[in-house]
Amino acid sequence: MHGWIVYNGHLKSPKFLDYAELIQEAAQQKGISMTIYPNHELLSTMSGEGMSITGADTAEHPDFVIFGDKDILLARQLESMGIPVYNSADAIEACDHKGVMYQRLAQKQLPIPETILGPKIFIKTDELHLTHLINEGVKLGFPLIIKEAYGSFGEQVYLVHTKEEMMNKLRSIHNRPFLLQQFISASYGRDVRLNVVGEEVVASMLRYSEHDFRANVTTGGKMEPYSPSDAEKELAIRASKAIGTTFCGVDLLYDEYGQPVICEVNGNAQIRNIYECTGINVAEKMMVHVMKQHSKKGGEGI
Template sequence: MHGWIVYNGHLRSPKFLGYAKLIQEAAQGKGVSMDIYQNQELLSTLSSHGMDITGVSLKERPDFVIFGDKDILLARQLEAMGIPVFNSAASIEACDHKGLMYQQLASARLPIPQTILGPKIFIKTDDLNLNHLIDEGEKLGFPLIIKEAYGSFGEQVYLVHTKDEMIEKVKEIHNRPFLLQEFISASYGRDVRLNVVGEKVVASMLRYSENDFRANITTGGKMEPYTPSQAEEELAIRASKAIGTAFCGVDLLYDEDEQPVICEVNGNAQIRNIYECTGINVADAMMDYVIERLSKKGNQAL
């Protein structure tokens, strides 16, 4: 069995290549060879003869791909060529656009912060007519959260405390997809990350910050191992199913009654931090899942 690992070559942080190498090492330990490619090394070609992939020094067509990127068209191209992709292009897209993610979680009746999707505004303009959005935002109460639909590692997430701050932030970002969201104040600077693989939570950690409303490690948060309750595990698995991920990181906030609320489902969850925190290498579980899925598919084909 041979696979590819794809990551974004223009994100210069070593964590992205580190993610790919963790998976490659886990695969090697299970007798599976994997090549690592940056997404720009795999170009999708389209013609009247169909679809193909051209790239730098491609050795052989893979049996599967671990897709550690958000290049959705590339993921779709691989799928259209009959190559299993983990996670699927559809689930990557749902995780990538927070508005779509919350729509799918709400459709599954899962606990999420009350959310208002911003209207589509194609251009940067001073002629904004957002009175209704502002009225609805005020109903959420202050402070409230404004999120750009596209963003990672706690970036593009803003805490605003007044109506004027809300208006100014919307004026700043209105030509990009965004949403307004209830602020779960009881969970200020605190969340729990649960890594889900298939239908199992394989690792969990508590993240916290002493000086930021976000608990992300990238924004300065700290971490410690965490043992989730059965209810928390079941919620994380339901969230993963609602989005359609094979593996993901589910982040939980906690309301004033200490009940879990889904903050986000991350389809490209980094696994180095939780490995260092818990000693659990999520890549091992990911590869076990892929091998089992492909084995079942092969048996069905027989």
């Protein structure tokens, strides 16, 4: 077996290459060779004769691809060539746009904060027609959350406390996809991350912040190992299935009754922090899953 690992080569943080290297090392320990590619070295080309990938040393197709990026068209191109991609392009797209993600979770009637999608506006304008949206936002109550549809690591997420704050934030972001969301105040600065591989929760940690409503480690949060209940595991797996992910991180908040509420499903969940927190190497679990999938197909691809 030989696979590729794709990451975004233009993102400056070393965590993206680190993710790829963790997977490569875990694969090698299982006897699987993996080549790491930044996405800009894999160019999708099309003609009347079909589709292909152009890049250094890409003449031989891999048995599978671990896709640690959000370059959806590249993932779709690989799939169109018959190469299994984890996660699928469809799942990457659903996780990448938070509006799509919440639609899919709501479609399966899974517990999420009450959410209102902002209208698509396209352009930056002073002539905003958001009276109805603002009225609905007020009904959610303050403080409330405003999220840009595209964002990671707790960024592009805003907590607003008044109608004036809400209007000011909408004036600044309205030309980008966004949504309004109920704030789960009982979970202020606290959430649980559950890493799902296939249909199993393989690692979990509690994240908390003493200074921020977001618990993300990237924004200064702390972490400790967490033992989820069977109900929490089941909810995380159902969330993963609703989105269509093979590998993901499911973040849970907790309401005033202590009941879990799905905050987000992250299709490109980083695995270094949870490794350091729990000692569990999620990359190894991912490779075991890939090998099982390969075995089911009789070794002829995955």
